[in-house]
Amino acid sequence: MSVKVDVTNPGQFFACCGLLELADRMWSAAEGWFDSTWFHVSAGGELPQLISNLSQAELLQLDPEDDTASPILIGQPFRPLRLDWWHDERAGGKDLKVWAGTMESFRIARAMQNALRDQRFRAANLFDVGVIAYDPDNEDKKVEPFYFDARRGPNAHSRDVGFSPNDLQMTTTAFPAVELLCLVGLQRCLPRRADQPRVYDYYTWAVPLLPSLCPAAVCGLLPHVGGLGFRFENWYRTGQRKHKAFRSAIPISNPR
Numbered sequence: 001m002s003v004k005v006d007v008t009n010p011g012q013f014f015a016c017c018g019l020l021e022l023a024d025r026m027w028s029a030a031e032g033w034f035d036s037t038w039f040h041v042s043a044g045g046e047l048p049q050l051i052s053n054l055s056q057a058e059l060l061q062l063d064p065e066d067d068t069a070s071p072i073l074i075g076q077p078f079r080p081l082r083l084d085w086w087h088d089e090r091a092g093g094k095d096l097k098v099w100a101g102t103m104e105s106f107r108i109a110r111a112m113q114n115a116l117r118d119q120r121f122r123a124a125n126l127f128d129v130g131v132i133a134y135d136p137d138n139e140d141k142k143v144e145p146f147y148f149d150a151r152r153g154p155n156a157h158s159r160d161v162g163f164s165p166n167d168l169q170m171t172t173t174a175f176p177a178v179e180l181l182c183l184v185g186l187q188r189c190l191p192r193r194a195d196q197p198r199v200y201d202y203y204t205w206a207v208p209l210l211p212s213l214c215p216a217a218v219c220g221l222l223p224h225v226g227g228l229g230f231r232f233e234n235w236y237r238t239g240q241r242k243h244k245a246f247r248s249a250i251p252i253s254n255p256r
């Protein structure tokens with residue numbers, strides 16, 4: 001399976017890592033690699049089947065008392081996967097958390113998952129399909145995404161648009177495939193911290209790799225796999241300096 005990807009969008013990059021993770025948990029021994037504007041996965045099935053399964057997979061909130069940051073379990077038909085990287089202080093996952101305040105991680109994840117039932121997400125351009133996401137328990141309520149997709153961040157701050165969309169509770173187009181698959185991808189593949197606060201590096205790779213090798217490749221620790229390096233900021237998108245968003249990445253001039 002192959003998907004179109006903008007590797008300068010960190011949300012899309014880590015969504016590719018999530019796609020490979022789920023393919024491996026669906027069919028085992030999956031391998032993935034980048035090729036210019038494409039991400040390829042060699043697996044025992046096809047993209048439409050994988051996305052269809054993800055859109056209907058078992059999703060569990062593991063801590064019923066914590067709506068904002070509970071770990072999440074993705075179950076059948078995948079080999080179970082616990083998502084809790086935003087609690088990881090040692091490896092830096094906690095600093096990558098973009099949502100805050102009243103944003104509920106499980107509710108957002110379910111809304112993004114529900115949106116994937118649209119047939120448009122069965123194609124290679126699924127990262128570019130934008131929709132307004134709705135709460136599956138209340139179809140009249142719109143749900144804002146996590147803000148992993150770098151196309152949203154520059155349009156979120158009041159300095160840029162002249163008013164605060166967050167304060168006005170405005171709802172805008174989300175990219176559910178990027179948001180949900182990035183949430184999955186960051187569980188195994190965290191970027192490398194740069195020497196500045198909230199700034200991170202990541203690297204593509206050009207040869208087929210199993211998911212177990214991807215964390216090293218993402219951090220630029222496999223010098224013989226080709227690929228390119230990029231740097232991005234987990235940027236404060238509101239004046240309260242709580243809510244964040246991934247910004248577009250820039251190439252690293254001296255990779256590895």
